[in-house]
Amino acid sequence: MGGVVGLQCGAALTTRLYPTVGPAGVVTLRLCIAAVVLTALWRPGLRWDRATLGTAAAAGTLLAVHHLSYYEAVDRIPLGAATTMEFLGPFAIALFGSRRATDLLWACLAAAGVVLLSHSGIPLNTSGLAFASLAGCCWGGYILVGKRLAERVPDGRGLALAVMWGSLLSLPCGIAQAGTRLLAPGSLALATAVAVLSSVFPYTFHLEALRRLPPRTFGILTSLEPAVGALVGLLLLGQHLATPQWAGVLAVALASIGATRTPGRPRKPTTPGSPNDTSHEPTAGAPAD
Structure with a gap:
């Protein structure tokens, strides 16, 4: 939740930077400064095996493309609408990762909330919606890759390496x-x-959350972003919500609460070597090697 709030407050602040440096400039500054701070804190170095370096590079690439597309979207459509479209990525993770009927119920409730939240009589810029959709795809991919990175690197060094790579990728766009x-x-x-607000705190919190939560639960929890984005837009940017949009905020919040409070099915006690013994099977999201 700290990550969600930080991301939306940071996104609201970026609107003051657009006239000076533009969306790509915002992304470059954000990632470069975050890379300096995280590198100073964690000193990641480059002495990693190829698989870990590849995972960090994939996470950094997804972050860079996500940021560039998301801020291009925010420059064209309202913050609440952009964040709503961005939720499509976490929603897909929640939907495809479901294994119980209740999981699907909460995911569908969250989706209904997103539909209500995005309800507006004002036509939205088509390219802005396209950028927001691309941001959603990248965010969904980052959830999966970030989970793998969190399992490979037990502290913030992997995140620092990923953000460092993402900042290098965004630098040419920002300079241009x-x-x-x-x-x-x-x-x-x-x-x-x-x-x-938008990088150091949120991604540190996200990585720590991914160490403790399955991607499905993490995905539905991040479905609170449209609701938080709408509230931040109201409080900081003066963007008011209609009654259907407030209903969407409530639906998304209930879905997130339900997803985290629904108990899992208890495991039956097993003995090593029995048909029910899964001690040698890889856990969901764990590295295969």
């Missing part, structure tokens, strides 16, 4: 769009706040 404006003192100060 903003040039030397990236170094303006006012832009750097505001971008530092955005980086801490």
